[in-house]
Amino acid sequence: MVRAEIITIGDEILYGQILDTNTQWISLELDKLGIKTVRKSSVGDQKLEILQILNEAAQRADVVFITGGLGPTKDDLTKKILAEYFDCELEMHPVALQDVTEFFAKRGRELSDINRDQALLPIKAEFVRNAQGTAPGMWFNEKGVIWVSMPGVPYEMKNIMESEVLPRLVTHFKTPVIFHKVIKTVGIGESYLSELIESWELQLPAHIKLAYLPSIGIVKLRLTAVGDDLALLKSEVDAELAKVSPLIQSYIYGYEKDELAEVVGRLLVDRKATLAVAESCTGGHLAHQFTQNPGSSAYFVGGILSYANQVKIDQLGVSASIIEKNGAVSEECIQAMAIGVQKRLGTTYALATSGIAGPDGGSEEKPVGTVWIALAHENGVITRKLTLGGTRMQNIYLSSLACVNLLRRYLLNDLT
Amino acid sequence: MVRAEIITIGDEILYGQILDTNTQWISLELDKLGIKTVRKSSVGDQKLEILQILNEAAQRADVVFITGGLGPTKDDLTKKILAEYFDCELEMHPVALQDVTEFFAKRGRELSDINRDQALLPIKAEFVRNAQGTAPGMWFNEKGVIWVSMPGVPYEMKNIMESEVLPRLVTHFKTPVIFHKVIKTVGIGESYLSELIESWELQLPAHIKLAYLPSIGIVKLRLTAVGDDLALLKSEVDAELAKVSPLIQSYIYGYEKDELAEVVGRLLVDRKATLAVAESCTGGHLAHQFTQNPGSSAYFVGGILSYANQVKIDQLGVSASIIEKNGAVSEECIQAMAIGVQKRLGTTYALATSGIAGPDGGSEEKPVGTVWIALAHENGVITRKLTLGGTRMQNIYLSSLACVNLLRRYLLNDLT
Incomplete structure (x- = not known):
């Protein structure tokens, strides 16, 4: 070597x-x-x-x-x-x-x-x-x-x-012929992922190696095949891919250089659909996941950053009584935020976030890291409650990631 | 050593x-x-x-x-x-x-x-x-x-x-006594900065060293004094600081671990003032500069992300004729955006961005990197045209930075 x-x-x-x-x-x-x-x-x-x-x-x-x-x-x-x-x-x-x-x-x-x-x-x-x-x-x-x-x-x-x-x-x-394939996953930790694919991993032939490349919220799996015939290696790796994919299908968002928000953007463009956001705790970070990518204006229409409750009421149409009764970090509020921005901006889909990013602002009932997210779609709203335990920046990042992934799985008809 | x-x-x-x-x-x-x-x-x-x-x-x-x-x-x-x-x-x-x-x-x-x-x-x-x-x-x-x-x-x-x-x-x-002071500057490149402070730098005593630590849009200056009496070193560094500061006062936004948006946030809180944003090309990134910091809800009210022109018209009250006549990347549009969000969210100040982040979308008249920014304040609107030459992400980042710095200099009564 x-x-x-x-x-x-x-x-x-x-x-x-x-x-x-x-x-x-x-x-x-x-x-x-x-x-x-x-x-x-x-x-x-x-x-x-x-x-x-x-x-x-x-x-x-x-x-x-x-x-x-x-x-x-x-x-x-x-x-x-x-x-x-x-x-x-x-x-x-x-x-x-x-x-x-x-x-x-x-x-x-x-x-x-x-x-x-x-x-x-x-x-x-x-x-x-x-x-x-x-x-x-x-x-x-x-x-x-x-x-x-x-x-x-x-x-x-x-x-x-x-x-x-x-x-x-x-x-x-005269380096050996090597073929790589990177599988990108979201929404599952490294150890759970490795449990799901353990039996497949054990049967990999000796000339195909697997590496885990974890980062926050994302785990990449890299397959490396070494030999002397590229076409053969490709077909061997494709065959392994066909075996492993069904085991973790819901978590795979792309391959090689695919980025999550770009993948979702392509799905939206394919469907001629549009997107808006209503952000509280993510404060612009969710929108930035989409707008940092070239071409995002093809589907991203805009958003309302409703940091203050009055903005949720005035600009998103959340009723004051919902906030009074349930608080801004609640399922009722996140539903109203998502529907509100979808309606006002006239988009096919809308994503919303409201939570306590920290380090302050938590309570016993709603500790730091409690985040509600929602997706308003053609026929209703889907909500999820996240319980995160990171720093302020990690909580913001993971909330955005969860939103983008919720939309991805909805568009792929893969929500359980 | x-x-x-x-x-x-x-x-x-x-x-x-x-x-x-x-x-x-x-x-x-x-x-x-x-x-x-x-x-x-x-x-x-x-x-x-x-x-x-x-x-x-x-x-x-x-x-x-x-x-x-x-x-x-x-x-x-x-x-x-x-x-x-x-x-x-x-x-x-x-x-x-x-x-x-x-x-x-x-x-x-x-x-x-x-x-x-x-x-x-x-x-x-x-x-x-x-x-x-x-x-x-x-x-x-x-x-x-x-x-x-x-x-x-x-x-x-x-x-x-x-x-x-x-x-x-x-x-x-038994390491020597060392005292450090970091001066943080924005809005000026390393070489211009070094020209402005050249004569001061040449007269520094041998036991006080200067280092330039540049990153995109920001240059840090680190003074390091070595000796055996901490109180003496501190007073010597303070004396040097008093000499150099007037030469570059407008560019200094803070010291040590100060972050630009946090510094501006503290200025707003001191004045009991509030802030909103209207973002087009920065797409949420500007708001995120503020909202990533703990305590930002004390002054950051919210914003409108008006990626599509229709959102500029419907949610910010920009007149359709302005966009038709001048385009969305224009002084007239950015003024209307800043005033629109200030009015609708009822804040003391509002920042706005509209530009061509790239890599596509440029024209001969308005090439990629053309960005208008604005600050709506108590008595009117200030606009600036930026001509940036970076990647999409650099153009977004530098546009946000220029906005935050515009507000900083306005609040310090330091706009030329």
């Missing part, structure tokens, strides 16, 4: 001023190719520290990824140190120079000497195009190891990896 | 299934104590890899922080390997056993053998209480190095660091 090491260079990451997300992204991409990450390290902008980690990595890994330290300022040492480490000179690279010249010309800015020098590369480096920035990537085959140096700006690094580096790795290391 | 090394142990982080946020947090805390992080590393759940990194760290650092690998399952190797590395036995620790017993009793769960074994500690370890979980922390003084081992669960690790480890580090290493 090919062994990889990932190194970030820079004081900002070492001292914690910036959170490093590059190494996680790179290791996930390598994992998909069957390349095993064996070490991740961060060092500062110090020549001796950088030389030391290069020496160490050369002994452990077949391929080393280095991000950072390629900027135009004198803090940025990576290029010079790589030239020294591989015992070669820096030379102006004609294609790199053309790229950086065009980069500045396009933006109507003058090319300074300092930026021109970004096209200087160690002569042992193969040029790796950076289509989105001024510091080119580099590929070295030295000391029996492949070295890939890239800028630390995440979108530049990702673009270089996807367009240039990952394809070269496949060719160079 | 005390040199620190931070190590995470675990396949999940190494293979990228989990994003490591612990090492960033630890290095920021160490920086505050004047302890310099010299290396961060991740290794997997492999005995040889763990022993190797321990050996390396012992040669580089005065103190080594290890997170992860302390769970009850057989994948978790840290404790056993530390015992082996320090050549000692594991022994049941009476206080640790009492803690874990109480932990389960409180939750009405039975203490299994596997959980009981979490109280087994290497006899050379000093017990470090974990008040929020079942795996205790450990402190070793071996091989001329301080070793701190903690569980990888972020809130358990942070609690252990804050309540137990950081105070011990101060005592053990």
Whole structure:
């Protein structure tokens, strides 16, 4: 198995001023190719520290990824140190120079000497195009190891990896054929999920592995098949998918890069249906789940944020007596909120939330985390009571997620 | 200067299934104590890899922080390997056993053998209480190095660091007295900011350092003073603050852990004023900036999300002719939206957004990133046109930020 090491260079990451997300992204991409990450390290902008980690990595890994330290300022040492480490000179690279010249010309800015020098590369480096920035990537085959140096700006690094580096790795290391499938689930915890699919998991063939990737409210299942025939692997994974899906059908909202609210948005567009929201405790967060996605205006009409009770009464038509008698966090109120916004905005569907997100405002009868949600549909209203136990932000997030999922299951005719 | 090394142990982080946020947090805390992080590393759940990194760290650092690998399952190797590395036995620790017993009793769960074994500690370890979980922390003084081992669960690790480890580090290493002050700015980029304060920065005394911590829309300035007299350092930093503040007064929204929307919320509460929003392109995100904070119901009344033009007309009272003539992304429309929601919800102030967040929907006249924002106040409406160039999510975020900042500067009588 090919062994990889990932190194970030820079004081900002070492001292914690910036959170490093590059190494996680790179290791996930390598994992998909069957390349095993064996070490991740961060060092500062110090020549001796950088030389030391290069020496160490050369002994452990077949391929080393280095991000950072390629900027135009004198803090940025990576290029010079790589030239020294591989015992070669820096030379102006004609294609790199053309790229950086065009980069500045396009933006109507003058090319300074300092930026021109970004096209200087160690002569042992193969040029790796950076289509989105001024510091080119580099590929070295030295000391029996492949070295890939890239800028630390995440979108530049990702673009270089996807367009240039990952394809070269496949060719160079003749990595095994790997096929991945990610199943995305909502509304069920990792341990319950694993109980439901235990017998299926046990019968998986040795060359198909299962990984659980949990985050708050969402669990992803990743199937990884390793072999030498892609078409065969795909059909094998599809066959496993056909076996496991019925066991957890209600929880699966999508595959690969599907996002829950986007999936629900597509269902609404397919049905030529529209959506409105009436939000109390989620305070705009539920609407944002939809509106953050491009194209949401095709189905998302708008909403009423009724934080104050008077807004529930005036703008949603909730009767004052309901709030007086049952409180705003009640089944009666959430029904009236959902129906109210559906009617006033004239939409096919409406989602509503009212609850106690915390940290204050709870009572013995209605503790923090008590949230009512509702879906008004063509023929009535469905309500659910949630009992959450997280922080304010987690309670808001999970309430929004539960709403979106309630609509998903309604649209799929899958409510129990 | 005390040199620190931070190590995470675990396949999940190494293979990228989990994003490591612990090492960033630890290095920021160490920086505050004047302890310099010299290396961060991740290794997997492999005995040889763990022993190797321990050996390396012992040669580089005065103190080594290890997170992860302390769970009850057989994948978790840290404790056993530390015992082996320090050549000692594991022994049941009476206080640790009492803690874990109480932990389960409180939750009405039975203490299994596997959980009981979490109280087994290497006899050379000093017990470090974990008040929020079942795996205790450990402190070793071996091989001329301080070793701190903690569980990888972020809130358990942070609690252990804050309540137990950081105070011990101060005592053990007799770290210098350090005083920090963070100034938070909005509405100005890092390079413009640095131009405005350049002459002040150059005259800073050698024992007071300045760091720029930029994130999208926000730049934090951190002053760090090192010495041996806390009261003196505080007064010196305050004196520097008094010099720099007038240079950038309009951009400073707070200090330390202040959040922009919270600061504005406090200004509103002080004035007994209330707020509503009318959101088009921000689609709930602006309201969420306020409602994510505890106590926001003291001033945040609600809002109208008018994604569709018909909602702008029906729920906000924008005249159809304005939209027909000027479009929804126009000064005339944003004025009507802000006034409309202020009137209908009866608030002191109202903020409104209407723009083209992208990636589609732009035109030559109104490209993606064109956003109008408005503030309706006691005596009229203020409008601003933004020209943003980011992704959809960045455009939404920066539009919300600009709205909140517009209100902040209005409330401080600081609009130019």
